[in-house]
Amino acid sequence: MSDIPLAKNQPFTLRVQGMDCGGCERKVESALKRLRYVESVSASAVAGSVQLTAQDGDVLLRQEIESTITALGYRIIDETSAAHDAGEATPWWQSPKGRLVIVSGALLTLAWVLKFVWPDLGTWPFVAATVVGLVPIVQRAWQALRLGNPFTIEMLMSIAALGALAINAAAEAAVVVFLFAVGEMLEGVAAAQARRSISALSKLTPSTARLLEQGEAREVSAASLVPGQRVQVRPGDRLPCDGTIVDGRSHIDESPVNGESMPREREQGESVFAGTVNLDGVLEVEVTRSAENNTIARVIKLVEEAQAAKAPVARFIDRFAFFYMPAVVAVALLVAIVPPLVSSMLWSESIYRALALLLIACPCALVISTPAAIAAGLSVGARNGLLMKGGAVLEQLGKLKRVALDKTGTLTAGMPTVTDVEGLEADSSGADVLRLAAALEQGSSHPLAVAIGNYARHQGVQVPAVQAGHALSGQGVAGQVEGRELMLVSPRYLQRFAARPSGWDARIEALETQGKSLAVLLENEQPLGLIALRDEPREDARSGLQALERLGVSVVMLSGDNARTVAAIGEQLGIEAEGELMPEDKAQRVRQWQAQGLGPVGKVGDGINDAPALAAAEVGIAMGSGTDVALETADAALLKNRVRGIAEMISLSRATMRNVKTNVVLALGFKAFFLVSTALGITGMWVAVMADTGATVLVTLNALYLLRYRFNDIS
Incomplete structure (x- = not known):
């Protein structure tokens, strides 16, 4: 037992081994909620964890929590063991559930052989096979009952199997116990596969x-x-x-x-x-x-927190399952008692049907259907640099109707690049202007200087040395290059050094209208040429915006940059754009759209000035290169720093919710069909067990299929 106290009113997470289905989650949550000072509990079979918040922080409370989980038949493990379990697959035959399947199956086979060889031997071989397989099930049922949770699959299985023995259906009881063991083993294998897929990130960082x-x-x-x-x-x-x-x-x-x-x-x-x-x-x-x-640790933490944050549809399923099991138990009691009283049906027949109904009462498949798909969707996103902080965020993303994007660092690369290099004199080519300008800017850390130097290097230009280089305060730089007195200045300071050539004003205005910054090269106060720079759209900006359009999502650019630059970038990308906005203005635009029914609204940004709008939007998305404030405020993050990632998030959300709906239909469909067929006596106990465990395994495997999702539908 741990002697580490809890952090008062702060969530903490325990790694739990052995939780494999929704029924396991409900057992753990129900037992822990009864403890003193425990405020909230969220168990995740897919993540193999339990997250709690307590109103007190003493050591004894933590020990009581761990004792409760252990009493239910699960094991508390440390982070190292959890990582090992996530990365190393234990063969099914070496697991406790696997060994139970082998023993139970061997005894069942032996019982059938003995029955075939000695028909007069009686049913005791089947009774023995039933009892051996039922012992661990009864133990778990009793532990859950002691902790105040009578409605568990183990309790229903125990009642059904013991009832079958009482009405002399020992062979069927043995088959039911064996099939239940097989189903639990398959659930464990499927859950372990999900955990390995989701926890693979923990092995990326070398030791x-x-x-x-x-x-x-x-x-x-x-x-x-x-x-x-x-x-x-x-x-x-x-x-x-x-x-x-x-x-x-x-x-x-x-x-x-x-x-x-x-x-x-x-x-x-x-x-x-x-x-x-x-x-x-x-x-x-x-x-x-x-x-x-570090990045990996932060990603893992976000994914773990996301798994604990249930989507609205998952919370609805949990509420539904809470009432579903007692209702089916009540129906089973009616089926056992009423028919013999109002008809000629034998008590043994009505009790048999009621016992079969009990086996269908557990909502494991229904409860696991949503979190398994949500966890798979979060895992796919994490593997592709799309971090979403919870199932609620993943669900909401698919509903977005409008997305507002920041300009600098979101739609654009966040750093200036050279767009135009022009020589103004007959003997001054663009290449010569670039070479001399790069020489003047050597050693400067100014963004424009860095951009000119990088562009010259990428163009393969041999940059000469500069002598007596110095800054012109607030104006530019100057120095001697190859014996020539040169300056590189902003156009607004040009009149201090030179007369403007014919057509000069029109050319400068044309370039600045496009949102470009200009640097003019002068020799002896006469212009030789100019270099235009601009923070250009990301390479995937246009295709990313087109992908959003194909998904039916409208896009607006909100920026604090000057209106002329914002308009130029907006026109280039073909989207509505608004500039010169303060942080509170961006948040106000989001709230206006929500009030006008244009939402749900998503906001994408990377800076502190985006934080208010990120918080105001239904879904705030931060670029991975953004500030810590933006990353903490946002509901999701794009590690790739690609505009296309927004469309990928929305597409993944919609695919995940389709998977959820399929799982719910499968789970409810199986339950409804076999509830009716069992109540009518068409199907028996062993079919009921196959229906229950089979549905659980089916929805889990369907959720795991989502791990193979590819973003082809937004190409």
Whole structure:
């Protein structure tokens, strides 16, 4: 038992082994809710966890909680064991439920052989097979009853099997117990598969790192790394931390984190993430986040929190199941008592039908139908860089009718790039202007200077050296390049240095109308040419917006940038755009649309100024490169930093809800059909067990099929 106290009024999570279905969840939740000071409980069979909030924080309460879970037949495990169980598949025949299937099946087979060889032997071999298989079931039923939960599948199974023995249906009782064991084993296998699929992220970060100290590398635990330390990452190694490259250049496979299929070249000064793979160069990386706060850890935490947050449809199913089981038990009592009193039906026949009805009463398939699909959808999203903080968010995403997007860093890359380079004199070409401007900007960290330098490098331009380079306060830069006195200034300061050439004003106005920033190159106060720069739309911006349009979602751009730039980008992308908005203005626009019935509304952004609108929208989506405030405020995050990811989230939400509806129809359809057929005496007890456990396994497998989802319908 743990001697660690609880955090008062703060949620905490316990890893629980052995929960495999919705019935398990309900048993655990029902028992824990009866404990003193326990305020809320949410059990997840798919995640293998129980999340609680307590009004008190003493050690004894935690021990009482753990004792209650253990008394129900489940086992508390630590994070290391949970990760091991998620990654290592235990063969079914080595599990307790698997061993019970083998023993029960062997005894049942032996009983049939003995009956065939010695017909006069009687039913005792079947009684023995029933009792051996029933013992662990009765134990779990008694434990749940002691903790105040009489309506469990184990209790119903125990009553049905013992009742069958009482009416001399020992052979059928043995078959029922065996089929129940098989069904539980299959549920365990399916749930374990779901947990492995969802928990695969925990194995992405390597356990060790090569820490650099005084130029020497030594191997240390990756969990021990702290911000400021430096690590060496060799080709083929996974990055052990989030960090910034301080030396080296390499292609990085980021698909484990964000699902991006093509490796990206990263160089000095750029950020890299834990769990990604260094492909072809030695890197020296400075740690920026500790192990418990790196990208992988944050993703895992978000997914775990998401699994605990039930969707509205899941909460409805839970409420329905709460009344469903007692209602079916009441119907079974009526079926047992009424027919012999009003007709010539034998008591043994009516009791048999009632016992069969009890086996259908457990709503396992119905209860697991929704969380299994939701968990699978969240897992697919996480694998593809789409993080959603709960089933409610996943459900709501598919209902969005309008999405508002920020401009800078969301629709655009968030950094300026060169769009135009023009020479104004006959002897001044664009290439010459670029070469001289890049020389003047050497060593500057200004975004425009960096953009000009990067563009020159990508164009293969040989940049000459600059002498006596210096900044012109608030105006630009100046210096000597190849013996020439040069300046690079903004057009608004141009009149201080040179007369404007013919047609100059019209050209500048045309470029600035397109939302571009300009830098003019001067020699001896005479213009040689100009360079235009703009924060350009992301490569996938247009296709991402088109994908949203195909899904029937309207798009509006809301930005704090100047109206001319916003209008130019909006026109280029073909969407409605509004600029010069303060943070509260963006939130107000969202609320106006909601009041006008244009919602549900989604808001996408990456900065602190987007936080109010993210909170106001039904679904707030943060770009993964955004600020921590935006990420914390948002309901979802796009790790890929791609506009197309918004459409992928909506598409995945709709696919998940279709899966949920299919599962509910399957579960209710099976129940309804076999309730009627059993009440009429058409199907017996063993068919009832197959219907119950079969439906549970079927809906779980259907949910797991969602793990293979591909985003083809938005192409």
